[in-house]
Amino acid sequence: MKADTEDINGDGVVDWNDFENVLEQKFEEAYGWRRDSEKYRTSLETLRGVWDGIRSCGDDDQDGKITEDEWMGMWEKFALERETSGRLPDWHHNYIDFLFGVSDTSGDSLIDKAEFTDTYRVYGLSEENCHKTFDRISTDGAISREDFGMLWIEYFFSADPDMKGNYLFGVSDV
Numbered sequence: 001m002k003a004d005t006e007d008i009n010g011d012g013v014v015d016w017n018d019f020e021n022v023l024e025q026k027f028e029e030a031y032g033w034r035r036d037s038e039k040y041r042t043s044l045e046t047l048r049g050v051w052d053g054i055r056s057c058g059d060d061d062q063d064g065k066i067t068e069d070e071w072m073g074m075w076e077k078f079a080l081e082r083e084t085s086g087r088l089p090d091w092h093h094n095y096i097d098f099l100f101g102v103s104d105t106s107g108d109s110l111i112d113k114a115e116f117t118d119t120y121r122v123y124g125l126s127e128e129n130c131h132k133t134f135d136r137i138s139t140d141g142a143i144s145r146e147d148f149g150m151l152w153i154e155y156f157f158s159a160d161p162d163m164k165g166n167y168l169f170g171v172s173d174v
Helices: 016-031 038-058 068-085 090-103 113-122 127-137 145-157
Strands: none
Touching: 016 038, 016 113, 038 068, 038 090, 068 145, 090 113, 090 145, 113 127
16 A cells, blocks of 8 residues: 555655544545544544554654655565564554444444445545445445455455455556
């Protein structure tokens, strides 16, 4: 995953402001989350933990910003750690749970095509791309939490370009 996918404010680095902007510019507006709501506060707390985990592993010069080189090096470290230990850090699991929960707006523990489309349009994918992506990665017209976790792992760690997880964040042939 390129750093620019997380560089929400477009300043060339990933920092805490990008994570705050996800809530403010994406989810607060798209889903009507009020800043004083439990959902917003819980999400902010989760993203703070995710950012702290990313920063502790990726911010090599400890300047509070992660450059693209640091970002790519961080993911290489995670790939090696996962290969040797078979595990991911807790913050990584929290990030997966956060993104699944944001997408599962009905709360039924499944992401359907409409929910997927609503969420990924927030990230800038076209409706057509969302539909093609969902059709490519879903099983039986839905994505379970377990499916989402496997797609996430495939996206970040698979060397096989045909794995469904490689399309988790959109298809390129649209």
